Amino acid sequence: MSSAAPKRPALELADIVQKHGEAFRQRHILRREQLAVLNAIERCRTALLGGHIDVCRDCGAEQQAYNSCRNRHCPKCQALSQARWVAQRMTRLLPTHYFHGVFTLPAQLRPLARRNANRVYSLLFEAVSETLLELGRDPEWLGATLGITCVLHTWTRELDFHPHVHCIVTGGGLSLDESQWVGSPPNFLLPIEVMSVLFRDKMLAKLKMACQRGQLDLGQAPVDPEEFPQLLDRLYRMDWVVYAKRPFGGPEQVLRYLGQYTHRTGISNHRLVCMDESGVTFRTKSGKRITLAAEQFLGRFVQHVLPDGFVKIRHYGLLAAGNVRTKLKAAGDILACREASNSTTLSEATKVQSDFRALLLQLTGIDLTRCPACGSHAIERRPLQRAPPVAA
Numbered sequence: 001m002s003s004a005a006p007k008r009p010a011l012e013l014a015d016i017v018q019k020h021g022e023a024f025r026q027r028h029i030l031r032r033e034q035l036a037v038l039n040a041i042e043r044c045r046t047a048l049l050g051g052h053i054d055v056c057r058d059c060g061a062e063q064q065a066y067n068s069c070r071n072r073h074c075p076k077c078q079a080l081s082q083a084r085w086v087a088q089r090m091t092r093l094l095p096t097h098y099f100h101g102v103f104t105l106p107a108q109l110r111p112l113a114r115r116n117a118n119r120v121y122s123l124l125f126e127a128v129s130e131t132l133l134e135l136g137r138d139p140e141w142l143g144a145t146l147g148i149t150c151v152l153h154t155w156t157r158e159l160d161f162h163p164h165v166h167c168i169v170t171g172g173g174l175s176l177d178e179s180q181w182v183g184s185p186p187n188f189l190l191p192i193e194v195m196s197v198l199f200r201d202k203m204l205a206k207l208k209m210a211c212q213r214g215q216l217d218l219g220q221a222p223v224d225p226e227e228f229p230q231l232l233d234r235l236y237r238m239d240w241v242v243y244a245k246r247p248f249g250g251p252e253q254v255l256r257y258l259g260q261y262t263h264r265t266g267i268s269n270h271r272l273v274c275m276d277e278s279g280v281t282f283r284t285k286s287g288k289r290i291t292l293a294a295e296q297f298l299g300r301f302v303q304h305v306l307p308d309g310f311v312k313i314r315h316y317g318l319l320a321a322g323n324v325r326t327k328l329k330a331a332g333d334i335l336a337c338r339e340a341s342n343s344t345t346l347s348e349a350t351k352v353q354s355d356f357r358a359l360l361l362q363l364t365g366i367d368l369t370r371c372p373a374c375g376s377h378a379i380e381r382r383p384l385q386r387a388p389p390v391a392a
Contacts, residue, residue, distance in 0.1 A: 021042055028299065031305070036071075061374065096181075100245055103242055131195055136317070144175050146170050147170040157284040158300075
């Protein structure tokens with residue numbers, strides 16, 4: 001089993017922040033959480049956060065490593081969190097097929113979302129979940145309660161602002177009297193056109209109500225308070241983008257598929273190509289690349305920093321926290337999921353989550369308990385002192 005450390009990408013987001021972050025902060029007014037994210041990324045895995053040194057008692061080889069910032073917007077700090085999340089959700093996985101849906105906020109509402117991120121994102125979650133649950137319970141379609149996991153993303157591959165919600169939905173649900181599982185066809189869950197119209201109507205009704213209650217900051221531009229009702233009227237006449245398809249693979253593959261979305265950041269380090277006088281170059285879609293001035297690149301990145309404490313992964317229907325031990329269990333029993341196997345899985349998942357070394361070994365084959373020089377397991381970990389802060 002390999003014990004080598006993972007190869008560092010040629011360019012990391014931290015490199016860009018370290019070189020251009022200070023000038024960017026001086027020229028732009030940033031929210032507190034945006035400043036905190038830039039500071040965390042800049043300090044991540046540096047002496048400023050302290051660390052440890054692994055010493056082999058057999059051969060004396062030493063290897064030092066610095067602590068991670070653990071910020072959810074840092075591309076270097078998501079792999080273990082994602083793996084722990086997937087391991088936990090495996091205990092709530094139903095043996096059925098699943099569908100992948102995407103609900104997108106129209107471009108005309110993006111300025112409003114920028115000014116009211118917490119409120120608009122929360123309403124977006126409500127509109128999406130209510131649309132799926134209401135149609136699922138409709139006897140015309142299923143007459144059952146679905147299991148839904150939703151994840152908020154706010155970016156495109158070019159880092160433009162584009163709020164949308166990814167959903168993984170069970171291919172069927174628990175009947176309303178909780179006596180049976182009502183399965184959907186493998187290639188159809190709910191009609192796209194109906195989902196689009198209901199999602200639109202719910203979202204606009206929620207925005208109108210929030211405006212009437214004084215819960216939205218409309219500003220003066222680009223959303224004029226006097227023109228807001230007219231904007232909503234125009235949006236009622238538009239087709240809203242809703243996308244759905246069945247993910248490939250079985251239930252376990254579906255959950256890992258969703259795991260790709262849950263802890264993804266606006267840009268990964270592996271998409272960064274180079275940083276030079278012309279700016280920052282990174283990969284987008286289909287092998288294409290784009291180059292932005294460093295200041296423009298950082299500006300696009302920080303617009304995707306979520307409000308402090310905002311929950312970007314939410315569960316509804318059978319997967320809602322209040323239904324896990326009741327409706328979800330009933331659905332699992334009907335689908336022949338035995339409680340004993342669930343308990344075993346939960347125990348294994350908990351064990352993995354408690355030991356990051358075992359999890360890293362499982363994910364990457366990297367064995368932190370083995371000396372990279374002699375292969376011995378006689379590794380002793382000692383703390384490193386934090387570097388003193390740089391004087392202003």
